[in-house]
Amino acid sequence: MPLTTVTNxxxxxxxxxxGNDAAAEGAIAAGCRYYGGYPITPSSEIMEYMSRELVxxxxxxxxxxxxxxxxxxxxxxxxxxxxxxxxxSGPGLSLMQECLGYAAFTETPVVLVDVQRAGPCTGQAxxxxxxxxxxxxxxxxxxxxxxxxxxxSVQEMFSxxxxxxxxxxxxxxxxxxxxxxxxxxxRERVDLPETLEIYDRDYVPKQPPFGCDQADGIxxxxxxxxGENLLVTGSTHDQWGFRKTEGPAFHDxxxxxxxxxxxxxxxxxxxxxxYYLDDAELVVVAYGFTARAALRAVxxxxxxGLAVGLLRLITIWPFDDxxxxxxxxxxxxxxxPEMNLGQVxxxxxxAAGDTPVKSLTQVNGSTxxxxxxxxxxxxxx
Amino acid sequence: xxxxxxxxLAGLGGQGVVLAGVLLGExxxxxxxxxxxxxSYGAQARGGGARADLVLDGQQIDYPHVQQPxxxxxxxxxxxxxxxxxxAEGGKVLFDSGLVEPKxxxxxxxxxxxxxxxxxxxxxxxxxxxxxxxxxxVTGWFQTEVLERTLVRLVxxxxxxxxxxxLAKGLDMGRAWEVA
Numbered sequence: 001m002p003l004t005t006v007t008n009x010x011x012x013x014x015x016x017x018x019g020n021d022a023a024a025e026g027a028i029a030a031g032c033r034y035y036g037g038y039p040i041t042p043s044s045e046i047m048e049y050m051s052r053e054l055v056x057x058x059x060x061x062x063x064x065x066x067x068x069x070x071x072x073x074x075x076x077x078x079x080x081x082x083x084x085x086x087x088x089s090g091p092g093l094s095l096m097q098e099c100l101g102y103a104a105f106t107e108t109p110v111v112l113v114d115v116q117r118a119g120p121c122t123g124q125a126x127x128x129x130x131x132x133x134x135x136x137x138x139x140x141x142x143x144x145x146x147x148x149x150x151x152x153s154v155q156e157m158f159s160x161x162x163x164x165x166x167x168x169x170x171x172x173x174x175x176x177x178x179x180x181x182x183x184x185x186x187r188e189r190v191d192l193p194e195t196l197e198i199y200d201r202d203y204v205p206k207q208p209p210f211g212c213d214q215a216d217g218i219x220x221x222x223x224x225x226x227g228e229n230l231l232v233t234g235s236t237h238d239q240w241g242f243r244k245t246e247g248p249a250f251h252d253x254x255x256x257x258x259x260x261x262x263x264x265x266x267x268x269x270x271x272x273x274x275y276y277l278d279d280a281e282l283v284v285v286a287y288g289f290t291a292r293a294a295l296r297a298v299x300x301x302x303x304x305g306l307a308v309g310l311l312r313l314i315t316i317w318p319f320d321d322x323x324x325x326x327x328x329x330x331x332x333x334x335x336x337p338e339m340n341l342g343q344v345x346x347x348x349x350x351a352a353g354d355t356p357v358k359s360l361t362q363v364n365g366s367t368x369x370x371x372x373x374x375x376x377x378x379x380x381x
Numbered sequence: 382x383x384x385x386x387x388x389x390l391a392g393l394g395g396q397g398v399v400l401a402g403v404l405l406g407e408x409x410x411x412x413x414x415x416x417x418x419x420x421s422y423g424a425q426a427r428g429g430g431a432r433a434d435l436v437l438d439g440q441q442i443d444y445p446h447v448q449q450p451x452x453x454x455x456x457x458x459x460x461x462x463x464x465x466x467x468x469a470e471g472g473k474v475l476f477d478s479g480l481v482e483p484k485x486x487x488x489x490x491x492x493x494x495x496x497x498x499x500x501x502x503x504x505x506x507x508x509x510x511x512x513x514x515x516x517x518x519v520t521g522w523f524q525t526e527v528l529e530r531t532l533v534r535l536v537x538x539x540x541x542x543x544x545x546x547x548l549a550k551g552l553d554m555g556r557a558w559e560v561a
Binding site (some may be wrong): 014015016132153182185186187189190292295296299327369372 | 402406407409410411413414415416417418420442443446448455486558
């Protein structure tokens with residue numbers, strides 16, 4: 001089933017919303033009908049909003065005993081046919097990792113909003129960070145793929161939550177809204193559209209729910225109560241869900257397909273924005289809130305006559321290394337400012353070829369200022 | 382308004398700093414402006430430092446944090462000491478002259494807002510709404526009827542008239558400052 005255009009169930013027009021509230025509205029607009037969660041700063045407002053709004057608007061809400069139960073309930077709700085979500089931060093993400101792997105391996109569409117705070121561990125719970133880039137991708141054991149989108153505004157806390165649902169449903173994967181405290185707690189004008197593009201999961205009766213002929217195929221997804229003899233297991237399984245924990249071919253083809261169904265569609269999934277790239281010699285590669293400081297710095301630098309541009313990554317996972325390679329061909333250097341110790345910097349380096357890459361890191365619990373990015377750009381000249 | 386403007390409201394927890402920022406932000410968006418607001422406050426509900434920053438623009442805002450405010454409102458001595466000197470050139474520092482001893486002689490925008498809330502309105506809680514009126518009056522960046530509508534939407538119904546009167550008081554004083 002392709003994307004369908006539906007009337008936005010949320011009243012169109014301009015509103016002044018916090019990022020966390022906008023993510024909750026985006027989820028409801030996308031068709032989320034189950035939220036299971038455990039509150040944790042700085043994501044708690046999403047759960048508060050859902051606790052008020054979801055039931056009157058036709059969904060179900062559960063406060064679970066912890067994050068392990070939260071994501072497990074979301075997986076269960078998804079197999080019962082509902083679009084389902086949870087939100088968390090910091091240590092909550094760590095607790096969700098085992099079941100995240102279960103969701104990936106059982107091809108369960110789930111949306112997780114991670115409002116990143118200053119980690120590791122309990123860290124500074126109310127302060128901003130962006131240290132979960134690798135954790136959302138590699139936090140559970142084994143090989144699997146997820147989708148992760150990085151909003152830079154309250155507008156995108158809404159629109160990318162909708163997109164996260166669409167990608168989760170279409171690809172049957174866990175999809176992250178990889179937000180940051182600075183965006184979750186920012187209040188900003190949001191222009192809510194009249195219509196939305198929505199993807200509802202594909203279902204063909206009596207088709208195998210876990211297998212395809214294609215090496216990158218996405219199987220039909222039934223739900224409990226739909227008359228299918230449905231088996232869902234976190235052990236290696238055949239196309240009908242029967243456990244196959246011995247045969248090497250079952251494991252090999254399943255693990256490869258789960259990766260390929262995402263990686264072979266990178267061109268369709270990955271999105272970015274470019275600013276002043278046409279003649280840019282130095283390119284800032286940034287994402288999330290930091291990209292807004294970068295845009296400000298790039299504009300100031302342009303006024304001072306510096307040939308600099310901004311490449312803003314909207315999709316973090318799957319990582320668009322071909323994009324980096326392409327931009328690197330015309331660039332004399334990359335600057336990668338991040339609120340972590342260089343997690344995306346490493347990815348950029350591996351795709352940048354001979355183009356030098358400078359990492360600007362800040363892990364003091366505050367956002368990177370335009371002035372810091374400007375200073376780093378001047379050092380690179 | 383088409384140019385970017387930055388407002389910083391600062392005081393103590395419990396003074397309604399955050400709500401004042403939300404009120405101004407909501408009103409700005411209803412007027413068709415772009416607005417971005419961020420808050421900073423301590424863990425305690427009352428007494429710690431509280432700050433509400435607001436960026437306004439006629440076009441999309443690239444960097445949403447305040448860098449050099451065009452207007453600083455200092456509702457406490459601590460807020461004045463921390464933020465007054467950071468105001469942009471040609472900007473204004475408003476302060477509660479009942480609570481703040483100003484250090485710069487050119488800071489002429491002082492009003493005993495907390496005392497006024499207690500004496501004229503018998504309610505300390507409306508001080509932040511007087512401040513909202515003062516900000517709107519002295520800057521001219523906000524439409525009165527939109528502010529009033531936003532205020533009525535955000536406060537409990539039984540306090541609507543009280544808050545409208547406090548807003549009107551602030552607006553009158555703010556406009557008078559500009560004439561003076």
